[in-house]
Amino acid sequence: MRTDIFARLDREPEPPKIEIPRMTRTRLALFGGTAVFYLAIVVAVLLSTWLVLLDWKIMLFRPYQQWPELHAFLDYYVVLGQRGPTAVMVAAWLGWRSWRQHTLRPLLALGAALLLLNVTVGAVKLGLGRLGPHYATQIGSAELFAGGDIFPSGHTANGVVTWGILAYLATTPRARRYLSALSAVVALGVGLTTVYLGTHWLSDVLLGWAAGLLILLALPWCEPVIARAEAFILDQRAQLRARRRTAPSRPVAAGGPRPALYPPRPAAVPAGEHEAHEGPVREPVGAGSGRAAAARGTNPLATPSRAHAHPHGHAHARGERTPVTKSGSRRPPHSRPATGG
Template structure:
């Protein structure tokens, strides 16, 4: 298949795309997650038991209790950083776009990251909570003090970035398996931030809820994703037509030496023989493929052939050589001459 044919298939939608509408199950999950999100925010604002638990976990200082795993968790927490994870997942989905000849996976990833930046970023800047390392008053909720850690960006990003792979899975089994892997990864990243002392426990809980809300809301944005995909595909076609030269027609492959041309159909042979007219008997005619055509003749068996017996001498005649059939002349008798 040529490259142009592959590009022409970019408008075709594979049959195994994720659902583009909100099912009843997703509605219940979205409503329950939103209620949890609001409850966490209300609990922190009211300085409830949730804030007390935050301070207890912070004063426990897990990074001092288990220092032997500190180096490993410093690298593990990268699975929640937006830059490295977005590049890795975008590379995988880009290869999938090239294989399926559509831009849907990359557009879904871009839409989810845009939604996460808008929603989580607005919540961070709006509530301005300080992190454990910058806390000023023990037992306080540390709200509206210019911070940006509520909800946890690492946790929410881990939920969305790895959850998109489960959302775009092509079979129910893969979707369930990737959902479990994404959930465990997001849980590990969130607990790692608590271990390192960079987030409160309530930050991690709100980060899980924020990321899950983005994933559950993706079907609402599927029509916009399809519209953007069709526009980008049409734009690419215009640019390809304007800037890329048209492919040259393929020339027929020359016939290899030693191989004859294909034999014409019997009808063509009849037409050629009629056009050439009747040929002389016994003379070879020329067929449509420019090869001499000899009329068929009977063949005899070796035993039926007349034996040929050579007669006479096989030596060629010569002017000075007498034939063997002529009588030889008598040799002259030499006698003595002279007297008696």
């Protein structure tokens, strides 16, 4: 039995009604406020304001040395913000959701969110080129345009997007509230863990939270594209299956022989027609004895040879040749062997 997503869609082609988030006024206001906060963080770092001084104070405080007993646990906890492991876990869950809801939208929404995350966060990282705390060269400096790639924090932004997509795709208000709280706790914990480990500045984490939240708030604008992508995938699959059903079998030339499972047995060649076949011509049995009898002046037919006698009284025509195939090979004679008297 097929248990994949497409099999579920085949059994019940009409998906249930799923409420798709819209770009409401509240969401639009949150998006605008988050965008302003994002720009404020970038400007504060570019101008080396009090935020950069706070970054250095936390870095010199070295939290991983103040509370070393937390280091082992937080080394594992920060994996919840790594893109590879979290994307696999969330994709497995959303794949099951797609099967249950008879739609590809959950997986496509995750793909769209991760694509936006890679493009936006990656572009800012490479554009600003900030160095991390462990590679800082001058106290009090923002360490920008130095070939780094830690501003904003990718772990933090990925934690917001990957776990926040579960709340975005929730189908009931209660589930949305619980999943929103869970994703917020995970994302906050991942960001603060990177500060504890000294891999990011505090401003990196603040900008990572804002970057991830902007992507989640902007997802309703991507819903028409997601719907068209789902329709296109299902249409291509339907066309492929239709071509497989109507694909003709291997053509056979008109009038040509069809391949046989076993090669045909060669037909027996009648006596006297050996001239038309290839291969060496052999004389019938007894021809040599006839010539010898003629040379002695006796009649070869006067005394029949014992070799020609049949135990049941039937005589064999020993003068008939053994059938010869077209390739020159000989088949064993079909007559029963002669026995002595």
